[in-house]
Amino acid sequence: MNYTCTLNPSIDYIMHVDGFEAGDLNRATQTAYFAGGKGINVSRLLKRLDVDTTALGYIGGFTGAFIRETLESAGIAHQFIEINEPTRVNVKLKSGTETEINGPGPSITTEQLALLFEQIRSLGKHDALVAAGNAPGSVPADIYARMADICEENGTRFIADTSSAALRDLIGKRMFLVKPNHHELGELFDTTISSIEEIVSYARKLHETGIDNVIVSMGGEGAVFVNKDHAWKAQTPKGTVKNSVGAGDSMVAGFLAAYEKSGDYEQAFTYAVAAGSATAFSDDLGDRQYIEKLVSQVNLTSI
Ligand SMILES: Nc1ncnc2c1ncn2[C@@H]1O[C@H](COP(=O)(O)OP(=O)(O)O)[C@@H](O)[C@H]1O
Ligand SMILES: O=P(O)(O)OC[C@H]1O[C@](O)(COP(=O)(O)O)[C@@H](O)[C@@H]1O
Incomplete structure (x- = not known):
């Protein structure tokens, strides 16, 4: 079974505002709510691709109830741990450019943390865990590194999609896949990356630390892939x-x-590239039909 873990889920509140002016009263022309947070998005898209997952993580309050209902109505299994404080709301402002304001998220107690680790310890060698997104400030900074260690002991495939700070703590851990964007890759190596050659070189460095597959995404500029046999x-x-x-x-x-x-x-x-673009070109996540239509338009070159 594939598991996703979202420590800090969100309701993504999308607001379209024509000619947004900071410091003024602005009125949105269109709004939408989506159940979000990185692991939850991975579960939602995998379901659209007929791959079952179980979503793990923390939800609470009326916002958490919305996430639970959204997943249940899409037929996505979950084993969320209920907490008292409400799940955060992340504001995504569309006004020519895209501006995001992500909330800090609720506090997680030591007991709630222990419950999550119990779930992760129960995964085995036929399972995969996607640990994704920002960790609320109340959890230990090395939480993902601890998850990676448990997965390595139990032969569970581990995938991380986190900020550069969390990824730094994971360096040296065995992982199947990481997907920083090029800004996060630069932050990880304390540098500014300005060319494809640099992206490939830092992606190789990351691969050499024990990560089987490295994807570096670059928004509309595409993506780079590096593993032991390929660089595209x-x-x-x-x-x-x-x-x-x-x-x-x-x-x-x-x-x-x-x-x-x-x-x-x-x-x-x-x-992967077609799926990313299908989502960028949709209001919500991309759907299977659209992703498959875009596959033929993705060109890979060996580098
Ligand atoms: N403007 C865009 N045009 C086409 N594809 C895009 C665009 N933005 C994102 N994508 C697709 O989604 C992938 C991930 O986007 P990116 O913005 O780099 O990720 P993240 O949201 O993690 O920063 C890209 O590699 C690309 O395939
Ligand atoms: O956990 P973080 O880093 O605050 O990010 C959470 C946000 O990331 C998202 O999962 C989207 O992530 P990406 O655009 O990187 O795919 C949103 O749903 C959510 O609001």
Whole structure:
């Protein structure tokens, strides 16, 4: 079974505002709510690709209830741990450019933390765990590193999609996949990355620390893939961006779904890029039909 873990889920509140002016009264022309947070997005997209997951993590209050109901109505299994404080709301402001304001999230107690670790310890060698997103301030900074150690002991495949700070703590851990964007990759190595050659070189460094597959995403500029046998750059399909929130999570889900079906890295990376773009060109996450239509427009070149 594939598990996703979202320590800090969110309701993503999308607001379209024409000509946004800071410090003024602005009125939105269109709004939407989505159940979000990186692991939850991975579960939601995998379901659209007919891959079952169980979503783990913390939810609370009326916002947490919305997330639970959204997953249940989509037929996604979950074993959320209920907490007292409400799940956060992240504001995504669309006004020509995309501005995001993500909440800090609720506090997690020591008991609630122990419950999550019990769940993770019960995973075995036929399972995979996608640990994704920002950790609330109340949890220990090395939480993902501890999860990675448990997964290594139990032979569970571990995938991380986190900020550069959390990824730094994971360096040296055995992982199947990581997907930083190029800004996060630069932060990880305390540098500013300005060329494809630098991206490939730092992605290789990351791979050499014990990560089987490294995808570095670059928004509309495409993505780079590095593993022991391959290094590719992908061009993205062309389209009109509607809402790129969840594009990175869609890449992770697309890669896992296609790799699970084909065992082939070229197909998995191509599908990952198509999934990211399908989401960027949709109001919500991309759907299967759209992703498959975009696959033929993704070009890989060996680098
Ligand atoms: N403007 C865009 N045009 C086409 N594809 C996009 C665009 N933005 C994102 N994508 C797709 O989604 C992937 C992930 O996007 P990115 O913004 O790099 O991730 P993250 O949200 O994690 O920062 C990209 O590699 C690309 O395939
Ligand atoms: O946990 P973080 O880093 O605050 O990010 C949470 C946000 O990331 C998202 O999962 C989207 O992530 P991506 O755009 O990187 O795919 C949103 O649903 C959510 O609001």
